[in-house]
Amino acid sequence: MSNAKQILAMLQSKAEGDDEHFYSIALQVAAAEARQGRRTLAEDLRAAVDKAREKAASGQTVAVPFASPRGDLADLIEMRPPRFDLGSVVMNASLRGRLDDVVLQQQKRDWLREHGKTPNRRVLFVGPPGSGKTMSAEALAGELRLPLFVIRLEGLITRFMGETAAKLRLVFDETARHRGVYLFDEFDAVGGNRGATNDVAEMRRVLNSFLQFMEEPNSTDSVVIGATNYPDLLDPALLRRFDLVMEFCPPTEEEIRTIIKFNLRPMKYPNLSWKSILALAEGLSQSEIARATEDAVKTAILAERKNVTTNDLLRRLNDRRQMQAAFRPTTVTKL
Numbered sequence: 001m002s003n004a005k006q007i008l009a010m011l012q013s014k015a016e017g018d019d020e021h022f023y024s025i026a027l028q029v030a031a032a033e034a035r036q037g038r039r040t041l042a043e044d045l046r047a048a049v050d051k052a053r054e055k056a057a058s059g060q061t062v063a064v065p066f067a068s069p070r071g072d073l074a075d076l077i078e079m080r081p082p083r084f085d086l087g088s089v090v091m092n093a094s095l096r097g098r099l100d101d102v103v104l105q106q107q108k109r110d111w112l113r114e115h116g117k118t119p120n121r122r123v124l125f126v127g128p129p130g131s132g133k134t135m136s137a138e139a140l141a142g143e144l145r146l147p148l149f150v151i152r153l154e155g156l157i158t159r160f161m162g163e164t165a166a167k168l169r170l171v172f173d174e175t176a177r178h179r180g181v182y183l184f185d186e187f188d189a190v191g192g193n194r195g196a197t198n199d200v201a202e203m204r205r206v207l208n209s210f211l212q213f214m215e216e217p218n219s220t221d222s223v224v225i226g227a228t229n230y231p232d233l234l235d236p237a238l239l240r241r242f243d244l245v246m247e248f249c250p251p252t253e254e255e256i257r258t259i260i261k262f263n264l265r266p267m268k269y270p271n272l273s274w275k276s277i278l279a280l281a282e283g284l285s286q287s288e289i290a291r292a293t294e295d296a297v298k299t300a301i302l303a304e305r306k307n308v309t310t311n312d313l314l315r316r317l318n319d320r321r322q323m324q325a326a327f328r329p330t331t332v333t334k335l
């Protein structure tokens, strides 16, 4: 890009309030300077971008001001400002390590590029309902100080039958225009045989478009996350398009305890009988445990108590078990 075009693009991104695009062009200029041997100027530019980014982020916790998608996109993408960071998600050390690695590669993406490497940015989250996939996508966005955009694929396919591929094009164009974390929820709807529609030709079209869009380079390094409860239904060709697959598991005893303690705050809970609580919580998802705990806290508040008791928790965990039994799907059918 010529200097004049770069200045024009920078001014346009400033006018649109898209700071990340602004910085990204400034870094492209820095890289061009470095290639021509002007390393001090390149370093100065890079340091100025880091400083500007830090300044923009200071004063924020993880809240990110960002415009919601407009026009056609408003129907397709839901914008959620991230409310927490990865420390709020209870997960095992190996999963945490891999998420931290995505954060690091994204934060140091310009440095990686200078060494001819592309940062990982396409991630598939696999795991049972309520195990923290959406929460982790939000936390990843929080760590990167980016907005989270959620695209519900099943809804997109049923609603825009015949035009889904064109709508997906719009979404992917947006990922190249505005840096963010884009979560394609219910990903099996496009990636598998479980049809949101029985129109096999339409599903093929959507799948092929998706494969093609995933291969395209992304000028903003937006992070694309697919989330599914049914990895077995995904087409292997699609799986290969992801840089990483991350598995979310049902909670261990230690994780159950951490989720309960976290959600009991700010109540007191002396002398809980953990043995019976853990026994009843086993088999419930992270989400069900968090909600049962929240209900137990509400019970204590309504009874004007400061303490949550073992019985409060057992009663609410039992409620969740009954709900789980009532709603457990019997089978998942392959077409």
Ligand SMILES: Nc1ncnc2c1ncn2[C@@H]1O[C@H](COP(=O)(O)OP(=O)(O)OP(=O)(O)O)[C@@H](O)[C@H]1O
Residues within 6 Å of the ligand: 088, 089, 090, 091, 127, 128, 129, 130, 131, 132, 133, 134, 135, 136, 228, 229, 259, 286, 287, 288, 290
């Ligand atoms: N690993 C976790 N650590 C702490 N809280 C969790 C965790 N997983 C789930 N929760 C709680 O459950 C809620 C719902 O979880 P989330 O939506 O992330 O699950 P999910 O895996 O995306 O589910 P689904 O597949 O049904 O979309 C979270 O907002 C949080 O309150």
